[in-house]
Amino acid sequence: MTPPFSGDRIILNDLGFYGYHGLFNEEAKLGQRFFIDLQCGVDLSAPGNTDEIGHTVSYADIYDVVKLTFETKRTKLIEALAQNIATALFDAFSDIDWIIVRIRKPEAPIAMVRGEAAIELHRVRPA
Template identity: 60%
Template sequence: MSDAFTGDRIILNDLGFFGYHGVFPEEERLGQRFYVDLELGIDLAQAAATDDLAASVNYGKIYEAVEAAFTGRRMKLIEAVAHNVATALFEAFPPIRWIKVRVRKPEAPIAMVRGYAAVELHRVRGEA
């Protein structure tokens, strides 16, 4: 793991969304449930010392930004969904230094008895 992904972080797991992302026509027509897990690298020292929300990032606002990015447009690949989420979070919250975003698709159209298909992107602000 890169040193860029160390330090303080805000973690949100199992954010559930219904969407129409996917390659197949059935996915576009019927939709399915997706789950998003996030780790957001942000210096939380001032928030911890002052107990002041203004020194952190509001979890509710994070959720709203993820929901808007997730539902804003249909995409074929969950890789693109994850990228869209990361980009939206960097744009909405300047204090975020790095992001790990995982998009899980438990009903992927593959022959699996249990589990899920997922992608995880690691992004650092200012890097491609």
């Protein structure tokens, strides 16, 4: 078995969403932008050899699960949002062995002139 977080992966970067996640009332009322970077550990040897979509996980389907999860349940913490995304992806795609999800919050309620607050979770499929 390949060690976690190495080997083949499907990558989706800079997925932008507008949502109402956060601790503060203003975040729940006004909302803000979020950006998600995602890596999913999937053995890509079969689609690489066959050139057939049926032998891989569709990144469009991954995006749909991320979008639905992001929009379905408001969370106070982006850590919880990231965990919800990882869990939903493991539930939806049995071929995903591990996930790295980073959520970036450029308008975090802190006094920064430039930059963003972010978290990154590394998860391996539960046994």
